[in-house]
Amino acid sequence: MNDEAACVLFDSGHRACGGCAAAMAARLILDAAGKDTIVVSSTGCMEVFSTPYPETAWGVPWIHSLFENNSAVASGVVASLKKQGRKEKVIALGGDGATFDIGMLCLSGAFERGHDFTYICYDNEAYMNTGIQRSGATPYDASTTTSPAGSCSFGNSRPKKDLPMILAAHGAPYVATASIAYPPDFKKKVEKAVNTPGPCYIQVHAPCCTGWGFEGEKTVAIGKLAIETGLWVNYEMENGVVTKVKKVVRKPVDDYLVGQKRFRHLFKPKRNDAEIAKIQALADRNAVKFGIDITLKK
Amino acid sequence: MAIGTGCTARPGKSRNNKTGSWRVFRPEFINEKCTSCGMCRIICPEGCIGENEEGLPVPDYDYCKGCGLCAEECPSEAIEMKKEEK
Numbered sequence: 001m002n003d004e005a006a007c008v009l010f011d012s013g014h015r016a017c018g019g020c021a022a023a024m025a026a027r028l029i030l031d032a033a034g035k036d037t038i039v040v041s042s043t044g045c046m047e048v049f050s051t052p053y054p055e056t057a058w059g060v061p062w063i064h065s066l067f068e069n070n071s072a073v074a075s076g077v078v079a080s081l082k083k084q085g086r087k088e089k090v091i092a093l094g095g096d097g098a099t100f101d102i103g104m105l106c107l108s109g110a111f112e113r114g115h116d117f118t119y120i121c122y123d124n125e126a127y128m129n130t131g132i133q134r135s136g137a138t139p140y141d142a143s144t145t146t147s148p149a150g151s152c153s154f155g156n157s158r159p160k161k162d163l164p165m166i167l168a169a170h171g172a173p174y175v176a177t178a179s180i181a182y183p184p185d186f187k188k189k190v191e192k193a194v195n196t197p198g199p200c201y202i203q204v205h206a207p208c209c210t211g212w213g214f215e216g217e218k219t220v221a222i223g224k225l226a227i228e229t230g231l232w233v234n235y236e237m238e239n240g241v242v243t244k245v246k247k248v249v250r251k252p253v254d255d256y257l258v259g260q261k262r263f264r265h266l267f268k269p270k271r272n273d274a275e276i277a278k279i280q281a282l283a284d285r286n287a288v289k290f291g292i293d294i295t296l297k298k
Numbered sequence: 299m300a301i302g303t304g305c306t307a308r309p310g311k312s313r314n315n316k317t318g319s320w321r322v323f324r325p326e327f328i329n330e331k332c333t334s335c336g337m338c339r340i341i342c343p344e345g346c347i348g349e350n351e352e353g354l355p356v357p358d359y360d361y362c363k364g365c366g367l368c369a370e371e372c373p374s375e376a377i378e379m380k381k382e383e384k
Contacts, residue, residue: 012312013312015312019366024342027345054306054310180341216366217366217367
């Protein structure tokens with residue numbers, strides 16, 4: 001593992017919050033992809049904190065796009081490199097807002113056209129940069145500024161969009177989900193994606209201490225709990241078939257929810273059994289769909 | 299120096315920002331307990347933990363924001379967070 005190179009490719013002095021998972025993801029991505037990489041980055045937290053004008057944390061060529069045309073810009077870069085006979089890898093980076101909502105049109109187009117690039121979505125489950133508005137990636141019952149919990153609402157009323165499956169349905173050769181809580185696994189997936197010809201997609205779970213409401217030191221712990229409760233599943237899909245799934249001894253979803261302010265309304269003034277049962281049902285559905293449960297021998 | 303059209307004025311690296319001033323708590327590394335597993339270096343969001351010849355972690359306090367992730371995740375509890383004295 002080449003830590004020194006990682007530090008140079010994504011440098012210190014960026015302005016992410018202390019304990020930021022997106023910053024960690026950026027370091028791991030470049031560590032895995034190496035220096036011959038061109039990064040296309042849509043507007044979002046990562047763009048804002050890594051490139052405070054006129055400075056940059058990036059040690060590789062980096063181009064900023066709008067929210068909506070990230071994949072289109074990446075497509076253009078790929079086409080230009082092809083014409084020049086160059087071999088650099090192209091990585092498009094976007095938050096979940098840019099990926100699930102605003103950039104969906106261009107993302108779908110680029111995948112359907114089959115450009116050779118890797119799209120990585122750092123999924124912090126809301127529009128964090130603009131002040132925690134809900135996105136298509138916000139999980140059920142999470143309180144955000146546009147889905148506030150209160151006397152008439154339990155927070156976000158819709159479940160998370162299943163984007164990996166949507167992109168797999170485009171015929172993507174490699175689609176994977178990962179978590180910053182498991183860095184070697186994430187790096188392996190990035191390496192695999194950049195070395196697979198065609199459009200590949202990785203969605204990395206990136207807990208946001210500011211938006212979700214927990215202390216920065218807990219970023220990795222919260223990421224692990226999402227996997228251990230079954231609310232986030234780490235899997236790989238090759239040509240539309242799930243080939244690898246991380247199995248766990250599942251914990252109740254309470255363990256994950258209780259440590260985050262965005263779910264505080266589910267526990268105060270008293271535990272909301274009905275709503276938590278619905279979230280548990282989502283985890284149970286994931287467990288059946290992906291077969292993540294490890295059965296312990298008695 | 300004249301600046302042409304399309305140029306960035308005074309471009310620079312993010313290292314110009316010494317984010318260490320954000321810190322409230324400071325990670326203290328206890329080398330006797332360290333097993334050189336490298337976990338702190340891998341997960342540090344700032345990328346500000348280096349390594350010496352003996353494989354021990356060396357933090358760069360110019361950039362450490364004091365988030366405490368390294369101390370929280372260290373498997374051998376070799377990092378302690380202490381209140382920063384300013």
